[in-house]
Amino acid sequence: MYDATPFLPQRGGLPGLRKAAADCRGCPLYENATQTVFGAGTGHARLFLLGEQPGDQEDLRGEPFVGPAGRLLRRALEEAGLGDEQPYVTNAVKHFKFTRSGPGKRRIHKAPSLREMTACRPWLLAELHLVSPDVLVLLGSTAGKALFGSSFRVGEHRGVLRPMPDLNGGAPGVGGAADAPRGRLLATVHPSSVLRSGDRETAFRGLVADLAVAAGALG
């Protein structure tokens, strides 16, 4: 079974976690990717943004959301009044999964499987425990499925603040269920889906409206 758990350190906080994740071999995705793209931000962040997996540019630079989707996300955060917030930003899966196609053999994003999401989940749970944000924003259905299972649908949750559901207790090295994250949760669409949308402006407004709900919760 694929599982990142053996690679998680018992201590060392977020810096220790980031360092250990660089050597994770919990599933086969590390084999073809350039590097682990761990979360960016500090343990003090009030806002936690969860994407799917790194893309081409993230894979090359080692930082989440630094490509086109990241630029759109940043613009949406600003318009939602979150321009000054310093969020913790991460992905459900920490390695870039891709296929090569076309004449230039461009690397094309491929959706992670449930097995890969499950393997990588311990990193995400550890990040969530250590940051313990006031608001967790799920960017798209993969983020929701990775945390809450394959039946998760963004449509049923988007733009609505809910209490954080039980995340199956603690993660290794970061305490048990007693100090589980207690913030609130909100789902919205993935910024890449805005880029793909036939009506980008409306899709963008929808993302901004959802993020504005998170902004309201943070006060």
Ligand code: URA
């Ligand atoms: N899409 C994601 O889900 N995450 C990134 O880091 C970049 C694009």
Ligand code: SF4
């Ligand atoms: Fe480890 Fe996650 Fe990378 Fe798989 S995708 S090797 S579980 S960090």
